Amino acid sequence: MSTPSVRWVVGVDSGGSGLRVALADAAGAGAPEVVDARTPVRTGPAGIDARHLLELMLPMVRALFVRTGHGASNTGAGAEVAAVAVGAAGMATLGGQLRAELPGALATELGVRRLALAADAVTAYAGALGQRPGAVVAAGTGVIALGTDLAGWRRADGWGHLLGDCGSGAWIGRAGLEAALRAHDGRRGGSTALLSAAESLWGPVTGLPGQLYPRTDRPAVLASFAPHVARCAIEGDPVAEEVLGRAAGHLVEAAAAVCPPAQQGVTRGAGVDVALTGGLFAMGDPLLVPVREQMAAQLPAARLVPAVGDPLAGAVSIAAALADDSLRLPTDPALLHVPLAAPAERGR
Template structure:
């Protein structure tokens, strides 16, 4: 783990943590007053997914222990987590709250990374946000009563257009080229795959047994992007399809009752127009009423916004607590009882 040099400490801080498939980040800023002169920052390892589920609680525990070790005496007024896989792979979100309270936090929020991405990208406004990194998920919500998820089902079942999806399709194209199957070939992707993973015959052993398989697949995405930028038509087709899938997932999530406002955030968008152009074109065709805005901030920014809301004058979270998307401890506003995520609220739902 790495961190900044220790600045002078303000009396109390709010802490935000973003735990993802490519790594973890923590920032702590003064609970009140200017931020720039008194910010703490740490980085940590990626989350691991095993048969027991996510080890996100261990990642957070490592980061807060590092924080306490580097800056003894830091006081945490409130903390918020952005956690990948929260709706599906984190067996007990309460364990994440426990880690933060054990570190001294008085109020805590644990949010799915999709919600943190939403709060960061749209700045706390209702609408839909696609969070596209190692995985891909769209959350459309009014931040109070209406919630709908599309995709985010992991690299085996979904995550269409994500880093793991692009990397996997790049490797499949490389294997097809290796086999000499009919259709467009990509010697460029085959050569890049061999350089990254060794001989093709060893790829199953190199990939199938990995607990961080999605992260490893996503690590091949830069090679696909490089090949596309160099004119490789197979790679260009993969990126075009990625953008198209993301647009279709956004359109699927924007149900009635949610404003037609959208943003896309995450590392895949750094590829540029090869993904963005087909995304915009397909979304415009499916939903011409939707305004697609540039993302204002990152999931970490969203988690920090959520943490700050726990100590503001309103005394409550920025969003209405609703499992599995967000739970809150230590505020006057209690979490809603556990409710399975069935998508948009239906007609007749008393909470709709």
């Protein structure tokens, strides 16, 4: 008697710190196998480099098949890649090459039947809330909020550290450094605690512009000061507390902007689940306490719920939904692109 084939799905999370790939049973049996590479996918004039993504991803997928005992690829006995979901930072604006090249390449290399190409905000949403309506605020160095009523997506912020990302790690770090410089100058709104923290990291603050402005990773450098703002707030510095209070206000404003529209006569956010995900919230109560206060003020009828999983888990869940035709999240050319059929299926 033959053993039924295992139908596998692959989830991919591509970001600024590298690439993570998960291999999971499409039926949800067992925990996914995960491997990561610390090399970020290159971005060039044509956007996210599809060939570089494939160079990194394909050996990782094959290594996962070997780990599970199903051979080096989907051609191994009892193994089949039913669907792949790729979540990538910058997909909305830089994903043209991926949309053009990945369907054919993955059909050829892995025999993939179905593919989803998603912005990392979408995989963050799917990881946090699954396929139900709601709103998710994903915050780390930057911040973006995404909401859906399952008919379409609503997005707020995600505009980068010069034009937005309000309440993000970069925003908090910059606000903290501004307060440090105000203290140095003797202007109102300064914090000697934050000034001391900044100088312990970078030396005299008069040298900060020369250290910061030439760098290409300014958002990450600014965000690296956010934990020090949180520490000063824990120690009772009122300026640091005020910075985190303003950050919380911005984050909840973004959540309110993307909550599914209220019906006439119904309070906005009524019954809506709102989840927070991303590394910024690891700073804990210094930020989460004012976030809860702002939720009560701005979205009193919404429910703040814990995120179930991370963006990689979200990519796996999208791939699993594709595999069994149960995808409920709305497709969108920039946010969640699902080709009508992968080349391997066309003509069947």
